[in-house]
Amino acid sequence: MGRAGGPPLWRRSYRTPSGDAIKPPMTNKPVKDVGSASVSSVALTVDNLAAARGLRVLFEGLNFRLSKGEALELRGPNGSGKSTLLRILAGLTHQHAGTVIFADGEDVLRHYLGHSDAVKPTETAGEQARFWARYFGRNDAAALEALERVGLSKRMDVPGRGLSAGQKRRLALTRLLLDPRPIWLLDEPTAALDMEGRKLVGSLVDEHRATGGVVIAAIHGEGFTGARSLDLTQLARAIA
Amino acid sequence: MSGVVSVFSRELRLAWSGGGGPALPVGFFAAASSLTPFAVSPDAQTLGIAGPGVTWIALALASLLPMERLFQADLEDGTLDAYAGSGVSMEGTAAAKTLAHWIATGIPLAVIAPLIWIMLLGPPEISWLVVAVSALGSAGFFFIGSIGAALAAGVRRGGLLIALVALPLYTPLMIFGASTLNLAAEGGEWGPPLMLTAAATLFSAVISPIASAMALRAAID
Numbered sequence: 001m002g003r004a005g006g007p008p009l010w011r012r013s014y015r016t017p018s019g020d021a022i023k024p025p026m027t028n029k030p031v032k033d034v035g036s037a038s039v040s041s042v043a044l045t046v047d048n049l050a051a052a053r054g055l056r057v058l059f060e061g062l063n064f065r066l067s068k069g070e071a072l073e074l075r076g077p078n079g080s081g082k083s084t085l086l087r088i089l090a091g092l093t094h095q096h097a098g099t100v101i102f103a104d105g106e107d108v109l110r111h112y113l114g115h116s117d118a119v120k121p122t123e124t125a126g127e128q129a130r131f132w133a134r135y136f137g138r139n140d141a142a143a144l145e146a147l148e149r150v151g152l153s154k155r156m157d158v159p160g161r162g163l164s165a166g167q168k169r170r171l172a173l174t175r176l177l178l179d180p181r182p183i184w185l186l187d188e189p190t191a192a193l194d195m196e197g198r199k200l201v202g203s204l205v206d207e208h209r210a211t212g213g214v215v216i217a218a219i220h221g222e223g224f225t226g227a228r229s230l231d232l233t234q235l236a237r238a239i240a
Numbered sequence: 241m242s243g244v245v246s247v248f249s250r251e252l253r254l255a256w257s258g259g260g261g262p263a264l265p266v267g268f269f270a271a272a273s274s275l276t277p278f279a280v281s282p283d284a285q286t287l288g289i290a291g292p293g294v295t296w297i298a299l300a301l302a303s304l305l306p307m308e309r310l311f312q313a314d315l316e317d318g319t320l321d322a323y324a325g326s327g328v329s330m331e332g333t334a335a336a337k338t339l340a341h342w343i344a345t346g347i348p349l350a351v352i353a354p355l356i357w358i359m360l361l362g363p364p365e366i367s368w369l370v371v372a373v374s375a376l377g378s379a380g381f382f383f384i385g386s387i388g389a390a391l392a393a394g395v396r397r398g399g400l401l402i403a404l405v406a407l408p409l410y411t412p413l414m415i416f417g418a419s420t421l422n423l424a425a426e427g428g429e430w431g432p433p434l435m436l437t438a439a440a441t442l443f444s445a446v447i448s449p450i451a452s453a454m455a456l457r458a459a460i461d
Contacts (some may be wrong), residue, residue: 134246140340
């Protein structure tokens, strides 16, 4: 399988280091909790999470709980910590304080689609899709199917540098299709996409949620149907 | 495993795409060593003394050239994020990338090494040994260089930083590899230094993926 071996990157990320300097406030204002789900179907629980970039605390005292099949939109101005929160959830970045608990275990597989689309300029769209298919332990047919789904089947032979920003984003979306993973972390997934592309993301998210998947997405403008919303603006606090 | 294997074959493909790739270090190796007779002396006896060492230093420097882009490109375009979050071991990924680039660039370097050897008036009958020790040594140089590459991945124009990190760590390989060539040129016992070159390469092959993976995790944090 494509995910064998090695210590998972996120193993270290969800434990608060002892002796952490910042104590998050004990009182949780309602705004920090975007609702709680029934215990049985909980997919992840975020408890008193704080993120910092350098000396600046982006947000702190963040609490929320997501059930299987739920979508959460992260909102807030640029620099409010939406991307950092997604990176923390993906296990790429250390949190400043607090814990993230995944109900299916701390090494539950997640998809993280960041700002950069991980598209290689010299490889064709078809080669890249086939690479990711093999990377996830799938075959070339799966790659073809995914390319068709995102509307790139006619751009198979175009190298990455010849793709438009929207097409690169569509190519990145194939990774979501190539490996079923319960948790999707999407950083402005609809940026650079046309109306049709936005609809595509919407339907991918809907299908994922229908199978019990969780979607957390930083998003501006129109969101997903039936998604909960979390505004990071009021959790932001700069250290003087 | 399929994750690491697919990264390996992708890197092998990518190494040859995009502007010559491995041809540049090979050209550098040939050009740098060609300057030796001008700098040292075209005299056969002097070249016989300087030649093996110069060949080995040029090989080490040529091995550093592909390092700057080894991880930097992946960090910039977000591929490293995708690798890191995928559950495939980062150590395996780093090792696969380094090994693929060694096959793409290190093997060609080893193949032209005997030409440089003969040009610098080394005895032609041991060309096979020059290929062997160059292949072995360049693998070590690549593995050590990839540690520097991972540390400098997030640094703009990190090439010099890679050299500063890697060159001191090249010392054991420099000593044993050059001794092998020197002793072979003199007709001496070159077996022990060759074994020590192999040992130094194996050691770096073990350390490098672990150190590189740690540096890469820090780079994306």
